[in-house]
Amino acid sequence: MAQNIYDTPEFFQGYSGLARSVHGLDGAPEWPAIRALLPDLAGRHIVDLGCGFGWFARWARSQGAASVLGLDLSENMLARARAETSDPAVRYERADLETLDLPREAFDFAYSSLAFHYVADFGRLAATIFRALKPGSQLVFSIEHPIYMAPAQPGWLTKDGQRSWPVDHYAVEGERRTDWFAKGVLKYHRRLATTLNALIDAGFSVRRLVEWSPTPQQLHAQPALADEMERPMMAIIAAQK
Structure with a gap:
């Protein structure tokens, strides 16, 4: 069973205060890049x-989806x-x-935001999603x-007034534990190739990979996003069955 950190009171309280938790999709700076990859959702079972x-x-649903099944491990989130x-x-x-486990060929579209790096066996999950589409x-x-995860x-490391992001242990895949709102948050690092190849092995065709960074307009509106120009924090991937 995956670690259910979102039901830890201190973690949930901290997470609930994030801009993306308060303002929803509009509070997630990567949302415009994700939206650009989405198909027409009208009539789809998601x-x-x-x-x-x-x-x-x-x-x-506001875009016309026929139905949406939302799945989460956290009772607080649900x-x-x-x-x-x-x-x-x-x-x-x-x-x-x-x-x-999902019913076979039951959905027209699958979506996930910042969840798969909590999963140890991504290959199994990719195959499950493929069968369900x-x-x-x-x-x-x-x-x-x-x-970002490696x-x-x-x-950040600082030397002679210059900041850099360490990329040690990149080829060493597996558990990473970080302190973020709570101690010992468990995630799983995989090389980018591992994630893409898991999708391909499951039967998907990879349509697009976005190594997200803010736009000039976003940087002007939110100067704190400048960190995201120094190293990619997120990858956004579109694949097709």
Whole structure:
């Protein structure tokens, strides 16, 4: 079973204060880049893997999706999602992505935001998603970029007034534990090639890879995003069955 850090009170309190938690998709600076990769959602049956507070599920319905199934391991996340959703076409269920089972060819689109790096066996998950999608359907997801995740001790290094991001242990895949709102948050580092090859091995065609960085307009509006120009924090991937 995956670590359920989002049901830890101190972690959930900290996470709930993030801009993306307060403002939803508009509070996520990578959202415009993700949206550019999305197909027309009208009439589609969608599964949202790691749905969190349900922001994407509700947005997808506003775009005409026929139904959305939101899955998450966290009871805290699901309770908030249900409280903020009054739409019978959107339902939420508790599920562990490590052991996920989905009905075959039941969905027209699969989505995930910053959840897959918590999964140890991504190959199994990719195969599960592939089987659950109808032919021609797409998967779009974001993950923490492996350059961001690789260091044994992530954080900026400063020498002679210059900052740099360590990229040690890049080829050493597996567990990474970080302190973020709570101690010992467990994630799994994979090389970018490992993630892409897992998708290909599952049967997907990789359509697009975006190593996200802010636009000049975003940098002007949010100067704190300048860090994201120094090293990629997220990768956004679109694949098709």
